[in-house]
Amino acid sequence: MIDIKKLTKQADDKRILRGIDLSIKKGETVGILGPNGAGKSTLLKVIATLIKPSGGQVTIGGYDLKKDQAEIKKLFGYLPHSSLLYDHYSPLENLVFFGNLYGVKNARARAIELVKEVGLSFFLNEPVKNFSRGMVQRIAIARAIVHEPELLLLDEPHTGLDQGAITILNTVILRMKEKGVTTLMVTHDFQQAAEICDRIIIVKNGKIADDFVLVDKKVSTLNKKYLYQVEGVS
Numbered sequence: 001m002i003d004i005k006k007l008t009k010q011a012d013d014k015r016i017l018r019g020i021d022l023s024i025k026k027g028e029t030v031g032i033l034g035p036n037g038a039g040k041s042t043l044l045k046v047i048a049t050l051i052k053p054s055g056g057q058v059t060i061g062g063y064d065l066k067k068d069q070a071e072i073k074k075l076f077g078y079l080p081h082s083s084l085l086y087d088h089y090s091p092l093e094n095l096v097f098f099g100n101l102y103g104v105k106n107a108r109a110r111a112i113e114l115v116k117e118v119g120l121s122f123f124l125n126e127p128v129k130n131f132s133r134g135m136v137q138r139i140a141i142a143r144a145i146v147h148e149p150e151l152l153l154l155d156e157p158h159t160g161l162d163q164g165a166i167t168i169l170n171t172v173i174l175r176m177k178e179k180g181v182t183t184l185m186v187t188h189d190f191q192q193a194a195e196i197c198d199r200i201i202i203v204k205n206g207k208i209a210d211d212f213v214l215v216d217k218k219v220s221t222l223n224k225k226y227l228y229q230v231e232g233v234s
């Protein structure tokens, strides 16, 4: 699904990504972990065609990032730090708007179904500006999947969510996985990464420091591996 070779990104004098080689198969759920400033969000933004790489090759769904941006944009749903929602619109209005933008057939029915899926049917017609951070995040997740993307790019999706919302988000991710969707998730939440990811990538100083399958799904194993790679603690 994603094939990255020798990816670099330089901004001003700073080398943010220093030669990333990464191959991700269709249907994988991959957690990207690493310290602040390691380059995780930058990597996600390159894949989301939001920033141009300085060097290297990126192929997504068989399309070349340099040449086929329009095709790539249709393939993924992206959840950045900001919700991208219109504050004065309700969940229904927001999701119909974004659904139409992506050419979703029956956007209204899809919007209603998604608001139900994220547990906010009661607030279907309330303006988003009155919502709590967790409620906004639930609708932002619905927005990211409104067009049923093949690839989900999530930047710290669990931040600020209560337990109920975390469960809903994880259910959405796992349901997408059942449909063969590939997910890349930047996170600082080790518990969620251990629970839902098939594979963990640790980014440090703009490079991949580790790439492994968390066989036992234990957060303690993940903590250990992370501390070893990032802090040198064994």
Ligand SMILES: Nc1ncnc2c1ncn2[C@@H]1O[C@H](COP(=O)(O)OP(=O)(O)OP(=O)(O)O)[C@@H](O)[C@H]1O
Pocket: 011, 012, 014, 016, 034, 035, 036, 037, 038, 039, 040, 041, 042, 043
């Ligand atoms: N446009 C830019 N110009 C200059 N430096 C940038 C730019 N974008 C990001 N950086 C720097 O690149 C580094 C990596 O940023 P990035 O947001 O990818 O880190 P991150 O691993 O996602 O960190 P965090 O966990 O704190 O979100 C940081 O030092 C950041 O300040």
